[in-house]
Amino acid sequence: MNKPGWGTGFGSFAFHPDFKRNGILYTSHAEFPNSAKADFEFPDSIKAALQWVITEWKTTTPAVIPFSGEGRELFRANMVGTSHGMQEITFNPLANPGDEDYGLLYIGIGDGGSAERDLGYLCHSKEKVWGTVLRIDPNGRDSKNGKYGIPKSNPFVKNSTDKTVKEIYAYGFRNPHRISWSKAGQMFVPNIGQHNIESLCLVKAGDDFGWPVREGKFVIDLAGNRHNIFPLPADDEKNNFTYPVAQYDHDEGNSISGGFEYTGTKIPELFGKFVFGDIVQGRLFYVEMNDIKLGSLAQVKEWQISINGEIKTLKEITGEQKVDERFGRDNHGELYLTTKPDGKIYRFASASIQE
DSSP states (O other), X not given: OOSSOTTOSEEEEEEOTTHHHHOEEEEEEEEXXXXXXXSBXXXXXXXXXXXXXXXXXXXXXXXXXXXOOEEEEXXXXXXXXXXXXXXXXXXXXXOOTTSTTTTOEEEEEOOTTOGGGTOXXXXXXXXXXXXXXXXXBTTOOOSTTSSSBOOTTSTTSTTOOTTSOTTEEEEOOSOBOOOEEOTTSOEEEEEOOSSSEEEEEEEOTTOBOOTTTEETTEEEOTTSOTTOEEOOOTTGGGGOOOOXXXXXXXXXXXXXXXXXXXXXXXXXXXXXXXXXXXXXXXXXEEEEGGGOOTTSOOOOXXXXXXXXXXXXXXXXXXXXXXXXXXXXXXXXXXXXXXETTTTEEEEOOOOOOOO
C-alpha cells in the first residue's frame, strides 16, 4: 500500500541472526484496510485506515540478488490512521545462540494517531497492541493465531487475563521509532512526541511510558488543550510510569530520529556517546552514555557535520526544509546517515572536538 504515502508502504526489515545458515528474514509493510482479517483489531464502530503486516521470508539462496523466497504471514494489525505505524522490527544483536533473547523479534508499534482522534484508550493498555514494543518468538506457535510464539519471560505472560496482549514487552509509547542496544546491553527506544517533547527511553521489560497522559516527563491535560503540558504531580510515583533518560522540546526539533551508541573503532572521539538526531529539522544530537540514568535527564548536546572541510546543516545539503534523516550502524559499529530528500547515504569518517 503506497497511498496516501504518509506513513504507508514498506516499513522495516530484519535479518534473522542466523540468516547465513537459515535464509530467514522479516519485513513489515502496510496494506489497505480489510485486506484480510486482522489479528489485532478494534470495534467495528472505529474505521481502520490501513493494516500493518509482519511477514517471514525464507530463501535457499541468501547471497543471490535479486531476492527470491517464500513468505509466511505472522500477524496483521489494524490502525486508525496512517501515521505512527509499525516503525521498527529488529533482533537483539548482542544475543548469542543459547541466550534467552536469541532469535526473538522486537516490534515497535505506534498508536496510529489514536490519541489525537480521542481514542486514547486504544494506546495505553496491556490489553491493546497500539503504542507498544512487542517481543515474539517467530519459531513458536502458541500465539492466538498459531503463527508465532510468546516468550515465557515476557513481562505480562504470568498473572494476566485472557485479554492481556502477552506479546507486549513495554508500552505507553506514541511512536517507538527505532530500537537499539548499547554494548552494555541497555535497550533504547526513541519515542516521537506530539506537540512538545521528543524522548529517548531506556527500556526494561514491563515499563509503562505513560502516553497519552504523559509526553516525556510532563503531564498532558487530555480534558483540555492537548498542546499544553504541565509539571508532574507531587504524588506521581503512584502511577508507576517510567520516564525518558533524555528529552528535548520543539524549540530544538520536531521528531526524534532513532540512534545508536557508537561501538566502532575508527572515530575514538565518539566513544561513550549515544548519537541521534531530529527527522524534521535535521539537527544532530548526542548524550554521554555515562550521563544516562533512570530517574534523571541526561544533557542533550548538538554536533555538526562538515563535507570537504566545510560545516553545513543537513537542510543546506538536501535543499529541503524537512531533512528526513535516519541512522544506521554496521557490523563493526560504524555509523551511517541517510537523508531521504536527496537519497544519499553518508558514512562518518572522522570527528574533532572543539572547545
